Amino acid sequence: MKGMVFTEFLELVEDRFGLEDADAIIEASGSEHGGSYTAVGNYDYKEMVHMVVALSERSGIAIEDLLHVFGEHLFTVFHRKYGNFFEGVESAIEFLGSIEDTIHVEVRKLYPDAELPSFAYPERSDTRLIMDYQSTRPLAHFAYGLINGCVKHFGAPLKVEMQDLSDGAGTHARFTLEQAAA
Ligand code: HEM
Numbered sequence: 279m280k281g282m283v284f285t286e287f288l289e290l291v292e293d294r295f296g297l298e299d300a301d302a303i304i305e306a307s308g309s310e311h312g313g314s315y316t317a318v319g320n321y322d323y324k325e326m327v328h329m330v331v332a333l334s335e336r337s338g339i340a341i342e343d344l345l346h347v348f349g350e351h352l353f354t355v356f357h358r359k360y361g362n363f364f365e366g367v368e369s370a371i372e373f374l375g376s377i378e379d380t381i382h383v384e385v386r387k388l389y390p391d392a393e394l395p396s397f398a399y400p401e402r403s404d405t406r407l408i409m410d411y412q413s414t415r416p417l418a419h420f421a422y423g424l425i426n427g428c429v430k431h432f433g434a435p436l437k438v439e440m441q442d443l444s445d446g447a448g449t450h451a452r453f454t455l456e457q458a459a460a
């Protein structure tokens with residue numbers, strides 16, 4: 279998993295929970311590199327899972343909720359860092375519908391070692407999108423947060439529902455997005 283994901287996560291933890299918590303969860307990551315994450319490095323995604331579990335234990339906030347908040351936050355970071363991906367895109371449905379064939383394809387060119395999920399789109403129109411998340415990593419709630427971050431960014435009201443298709447494992451999920459009635 280890209281170092282940027284780790285450094286952004288730790289910054290968010292420091293901002294919201296303070297330095298002491300950030301240090302404690304780095305310790306819990308079980309990393310063999312002493313917890314010194316750099317944006318350009320690459321780390322085992324399990325270290326991230328360990329940190330989220332530790333933060334959940336310390337804060338009493340559910341793991342799913344932490345992943346969600348982090349996903350929402352990371353979307354604003356992506357928007358800041360990769361502004362060109364947003365050029366000419368007018369809606370959340372348009373943007374989210376292009377992750378598999380455009381956004382993550384470009385990401386793959388930039389970072390050949392990125393660990394990306396796959397998305398299938400069994401249904402899409404201007405007002406409704408169904409996207410199926412599938413990954414070897416259990417990050418469906420992180421995807422949910424990214425999706426919500428995207429919906430907030432574009433501002434138009436969309437209802438988003440998540441249905442886990444992996445018995446709660448978070449590796450396969452369906453997201454249904456629908457324009458809210460005016
Ligand atoms: C400008 C927009 C985006 C950029 C630049 C981007 C970039 C990336 C990068 C670099 C990673 C790989 C990190 C690694 O190697 O671990 C990643 C992973 C991921 N991306 Fe995107 N992404 C974008 C938008 C989105 C959106 C809107 C979603 C919404 C569903 C999404 C879903 C995910 C998920 C869930 C992962 C984690 C890996 C996994 O679940 O297996 N991405 N993305």
